[in-house]
Amino acid sequence: MKTSLSEMLGVEHSIIMAPMFLVTNVEMMIGALDNGITAAIPALNFRTDDDMRSALNEIKAHTSKPFGVNLIVNKSNIKLKKQLQTCLDLEVAFIITSLGNPEEIINKCKPKGIKVFCDVVDLNYAKKVEASGADAVIAVNSEAGGHSGNLAQSELIPKLNSELNIPVISAGGISCKGDIDKAFELGAQGVSVGTIFIASDEAGVSEDYKNALVDYSANDIIMTSHISGTPLTVINTPYVKSLKSNNGWIKRKLLNNKKLKKITKLIIMSKGMNSLKKAATKPTYKTVWVAGPSIENITKINSVTDIIKSLT
Numbered sequence: 001m002k003t004s005l006s007e008m009l010g011v012e013h014s015i016i017m018a019p020m021f022l023v024t025n026v027e028m029m030i031g032a033l034d035n036g037i038t039a040a041i042p043a044l045n046f047r048t049d050d051d052m053r054s055a056l057n058e059i060k061a062h063t064s065k066p067f068g069v070n071l072i073v074n075k076s077n078i079k080l081k082k083q084l085q086t087c088l089d090l091e092v093a094f095i096i097t098s099l100g101n102p103e104e105i106i107n108k109c110k111p112k113g114i115k116v117f118c119d120v121v122d123l124n125y126a127k128k129v130e131a132s133g134a135d136a137v138i139a140v141n142s143e144a145g146g147h148s149g150n151l152a153q154s155e156l157i158p159k160l161n162s163e164l165n166i167p168v169i170s171a172g173g174i175s176c177k178g179d180i181d182k183a184f185e186l187g188a189q190g191v192s193v194g195t196i197f198i199a200s201d202e203a204g205v206s207e208d209y210k211n212a213l214v215d216y217s218a219n220d221i222i223m224t225s226h227i228s229g230t231p232l233t234v235i236n237t238p239y240v241k242s243l244k245s246n247n248g249w250i251k252r253k254l255l256n257n258k259k260l261k262k263i264t265k266l267i268i269m270s271k272g273m274n275s276l277k278k279a280a281t282k283p284t285y286k287t288v289w290v291a292g293p294s295i296e297n298i299t300k301i302n303s304v305t306d307i308i309k310s311l312t
């Protein structure tokens with residue numbers, strides 16, 4: 001699996017264990033790095049800068065293999081400056097940017113030799129980040145878990161590949177080696193794999209969440225904005241079904257009010273993040289579990305090592 005991505009990073013396989021809010025932890029990162037792939041952890045998973053620094057240092061103490069950090073680069077992330085500084089100080093190998101303009105990140109990382117990969121969902125945006133100096137794009141397709149894109153991999157990868165000069169990494173719907181071969185045939189230089197790693201021994205989420213990935217199937221994945229205000233793929237549990245039918249008129253009214261719209265959005269987002277956090281880590285009837293359709297092929301909870309074996 002040698003491609004321009006594996007060469008750029010110096011890893012055996014051109015596979016990134018994708019950053020996952022509330023899920024990715026140090027144990028998963030080490031599991032990935034020890035097995036020939038690379039991995040990225042969301043800065044958002046750390047409550048404080050000290051927590052982030054000590055986690056990144058723990059990974060570095062274990063291995064010299066290259067790994068990355070995911071930064072949310074829009075205005076909602078008030079901790080961005082500090083998070084970026086920590087990445088620069090500790091010289092992580094790469095940063096994955098999502099949800100905003102990555103220009104400042106790229107400008108600060110370039111002199112340090114830190115690569116910047118930007119999440120994109122279409123050609124327009126991909127061209128913009130390439131012009132800003134991104135080292136690769138992560139093409140998030142319609143099968144991805146989390147904030148998925150609109151285009152199928154079969155359309156997105158060839159389109160980006162023919163128009164860009166930087167590597168295209170495919171994200172979404174990958175759960176076995178055959179899926180990776182398909183992405184490479186379409187022209188991807190690497191893949192970013194999330195959902196199937198949630199059902200790992202190492203993942204920092206509750207057993208209920210992991211078991212749900214085994215028990216539910218692709219047909220049970222829906223896209224909803226009711227949790228955080230932005231469309232998110234979740235398992236359609238009875239609790240999520242109850243949210244659908246309860247599409248609060250008060251919320252709609254506040255969102256239609258010019259003065260209150262911004263603050264309402266922030267409140268919805270913050271409430272959504274809290275409910276996701278509770279559901280991911282504690283037993284609760286409010287079962288909002290983020291996952292993509294690739295749960296279809298999850299039949300048991302495995303070690304990160306065994307999951308990587310099934311991909312390589």
Ligand SMILES: Cc1cc2nc3c(=O)[nH]c(=O)nc-3n(C[C@H](O)[C@H](O)[C@H](O)COP(=O)(O)O)c2cc1C
Pocket residue numbers: 018019020021023042044070096097098119140143144145146147171172173174192193194195196198290291292293294
């Ligand atoms: C539970 C979960 C949490 C995620 N959190 C983030 C995140 O914090 N930042 C980000 O850029 N992408 C996030 N993603 C998207 C993944 O990085 C990746 O693009 C996606 O998982 C790829 O699709 P797949 O799940 O089908 O493998 C998340 C995805 C999942 C399933």
